[in-house]
Amino acid sequence: MSTRIGVPEFVDTGWVFSPATHAEATEIIGRYPQSRSALLPLLHLVQSVEGFVSRPGIAFCARVLDLTEAEVAAVATFYTMYKRSPCGQHLVSVCTNALCAALGGDAIYATVSAHLGVGHEETAGEPGTPGSITLEHAECLAACDMAPVLQVNYEYYDNQTPDAALDLVLALQAGVKPPPTRGAPLTDFRSVEREIAGVYDDLAARVEGPSAAPSTLRGVTLAEHTDQRAPAMPDTVTFPDLPPKK
Ligand code: FES
Structure with a gap:
């Protein structure tokens, strides 16, 4: 055909x-x-x-x-978060955008890729089985202040090195789920996809852990020290009428 x-x-x-x-x-x-x-x-x-x-x-x-x-x-087919082939238990996304790449992201990707024996959007192990890992290049993960970063199932691991990333991947293959630097505890790709869909099986557990790093909040801290504030939000906002639901 x-x-x-x-x-x-x-x-x-x-x-x-x-x-x-x-x-x-x-x-x-x-x-x-x-x-x-x-x-x-x-x-x-x-x-x-x-x-x-x-x-x-x-x-x-x-x-x-x-x-x-x-x-x-x-x-x-427009968004890269929608996968066209089965993913592993874990999705490892290594940021290789400009800043992370310059600070070691390319070396991290090369190290993880060589260890797993797979390239971009390929899976080491039988997809979905324990310890299987899908690898991908990622564009900027909006964490440049912690570069170089990678994500596992969209949870952040900040300030990575090739050795740290390799240890992380070895742990994942062994069934261990090392805690992310910040954000929710690590689960697996399919569980996180439920959360992104808006289905929370245990919301209280998912909001545990720090959600922001001190370096990310540095601008807020500086604004407080210098008494800078954003303009007040209006008390009421008028939205346009919506057409009937289809
Ligand atoms: S370039 Fe890697 S997080 Fe922005």
Whole structure:
């Protein structure tokens, strides 16, 4: 069978989404004035089930949001957080954008890649099984003040070195989940995809831990010391009328 150039292909797993996933999708859609606004979280929801966006995942989103599969596929292929092949238990994202790269990000990526024997968007181990790891280059992870950084399942590990990153990956392969530098405790890729979709199985546990580093708050501290403040927010804001929900 020939492949048409430029037409995205999605793996047909034959997966049938459960009534529980349908119920979660309905709950998520109910949060938005327009149903189609729920597409981004729903794509994360299907990733939490299969570990990536499959062809049934595209069809599921299209059906529950009354969109065409082409509309859903267009969004799923635009954002790099939507994966087109199954991810490992953990997704390791190494920032190789300019600042991190200059401070060691390229060396970190090379070290992790050589150890795992995989490249960008490839998985070491059987996807989804314990200790399996998907590696990817990441663009700026918005943590330049802690460069070079990497993320595991979107949790931050700051001020990395090649040796520190290698120790982290060895621990992940051994089933250990070292605590991130800040933010929530480490879980796994599929669990985090549920959270990004807006489904929190244990919200209290997920908000434990420091969420900001002192270096990130340095500007706020300086503003306090120099008595600088942002203009006051208005007490009321008038929003334009919304069209009927579709
Ligand atoms: S360049 Fe790496 S976090 Fe910004």
